[in-house]
Amino acid sequence: MLESIKLRRSIRKFTSQGIEDEQIHEIIEAGMWAPSGLNNQPWRIAIIKDSPTRKSIAPLTRYSPIIEGAPLLIAIFLDAGASYDRIKDIQAIGACIQNMLLTIHDLGLGGVWLGEILKNKEKVATILNAPDNFELMAIIASGHPAEKGGRAYRKSMEEIVFLKDHP
Numbered sequence: 001m002l003e004s005i006k007l008r009r010s011i012r013k014f015t016s017q018g019i020e021d022e023q024i025h026e027i028i029e030a031g032m033w034a035p036s037g038l039n040n041q042p043w044r045i046a047i048i049k050d051s052p053t054r055k056s057i058a059p060l061t062r063y064s065p066i067i068e069g070a071p072l073l074i075a076i077f078l079d080a081g082a083s084y085d086r087i088k089d090i091q092a093i094g095a096c097i098q099n100m101l102l103t104i105h106d107l108g109l110g111g112v113w114l115g116e117i118l119k120n121k122e123k124v125a126t127i128l129n130a131p132d133n134f135e136l137m138a139i140i141a142s143g144h145p146a147e148k149g150g151r152a153y154r155k156s157m158e159e160i161v162f163l164k165d166h167p
């Protein structure tokens, strides 16, 4: 598990080869099994393979080449109707997204979490015919990797652990 977590990198370039439905199913299933407060499972998912749809979403972010070049997009929404606590619901959706990214990595595929597009979240929701009470949280772009991930960097444990009450 720790190896998967550490070896996963954001992949932003993909080959044109599509992802099989069975693998998409596995990715979504991993997301669905994330923990959520009161087990309310507030995530809602749109699966986009269609190239015209990707082309209409692409101009809504400065990462348009990633959107256009990814054979699979997974848009993750928060359903306000299922929400009970905004912070906790968004945390749960983060867990859902990370489960999917790790599964993408384990399947030998590549993916990246796209957040910059949230500046146009309403427009994306309209394009995807999302119900009114669905709020876009992120898009995962995925496909077969056409690049190695960038160099991994993380802060040291000393920088992030602010309290350790034993030697």
Ligand SMILES: Cc1cc2nc3c(=O)[nH]c(=O)nc-3n(C[C@H](O)[C@H](O)[C@H](O)COP(=O)(O)O)c2cc1C
Residues within 6 Å of the ligand: 008, 009, 010, 011, 012, 063, 112, 113, 114, 115, 116, 117, 149, 150, 152
């Ligand atoms: C909330 C969030 C938003 C992100 N938004 C973008 C984005 O819009 N475009 C992008 O290329 N990467 C985006 N990323 C990916 C980060 O840049 C990446 O995870 C980080 O640099 C660490 O690299 P790694 O994923 O390879 O470990 C986002 C990641 C998170 C968690």
